Amino acid sequence: AIVRTLWNDPAIPGQAFDSGASAVIAPMVNTRAQAELLVRAAKYPPMGARSWGGYTALQASGLQPGEYLREANRLTMVFAMIETVEALKNVEEIAATPGLDGLFVGPSDLSITLSNGAGIDKLGAHTLAAMEKVSAAARKNGLVAGAFGGSAEVIKSYTKIGFTFFAAAVDVDLLHWGAAAMM
Ligand code: 3PY
Numbered sequence: 001a002i003v004r005t006l007w008n009d010p011a012i013p014g015q016a017f018d019s020g021a022s023a024v025i026a027p028m029v030n031t032r033a034q035a036e037l038l039v040r041a042a043k044y045p046p047m048g049a050r051s052w053g054g055y056t057a058l059q060a061s062g063l064q065p066g067e068y069l070r071e072a073n074r075l076t077m078v079f080a081m082i083e084t085v086e087a088l089k090n091v092e093e094i095a096a097t098p099g100l101d102g103l104f105v106g107p108s109d110l111s112i113t114l115s116n117g118a119g120i121d122k123l124g125a126h127t128l129a130a131m132e133k134v135s136a137a138a139r140k141n142g143l144v145a146g147a148f149g150g151s152a153e154v155i156k157s158y159t160k161i162g163f164t165f166f167a168a169a170v171d172v173d174l175l176h177w178g179a180a181a182m183m
């Protein structure tokens with residue numbers, strides 16, 4: 001299970017991991033300081049400052065508490081969402097944040113901010129060029145390059161520019177497509 005949080009709120013990664021999530025994706029990470037805050041909330045010391053309390057995760061892992069403490073930073077992943085012009089400007093610094101496991105593009109917000117609110121263009125030339133910059137920064141720092149997809153067509157395009165991990169589709173869309181196909 002992967003949890004995409006509502007905001008880069010330091011209270012949430014620990015709660016998600018304690019409940020058994022294997023990864024957390026935090027939106028709107030625009031600066032290196034915001035990326036450091038995210039890692040701090042998601043990783044146990046010495047990498048971060050996650051607080052102890054992962055009883056559900058502990059039981060699910062089958063590990064003893066000491067083993068879980070040693071292994072949790074490796075067993076869980078934390079992704080910073082790159083989805084604004086500001087994040088794009090800072091993407092090299094964000095990608096080099098120690099402890100960060102991946103970058104995750106929100107192509108809707110990215111295209112909204114790139115166009116100063118003019119529209120959403122997940123496959124537009126500007127969006128794809130910006131996303132190539134993100135996948136290159138991820139590759140350079142040994143991070144996973146992920147993105148929100150939403151359809152097979154979009155995912156196919158993103159795989160061509162170096163992305164390997166996707167939110168495939170929205171649950172209500174899957175329901176709508178299934179019902180439409182049945183009709
Ligand atoms: C976006 O595309 O802006 C998203 O936040 C997807 O999760």
Ligand code: MG
Binds near residue numbers: 027106108109
């Ligand atoms: Mg977004």
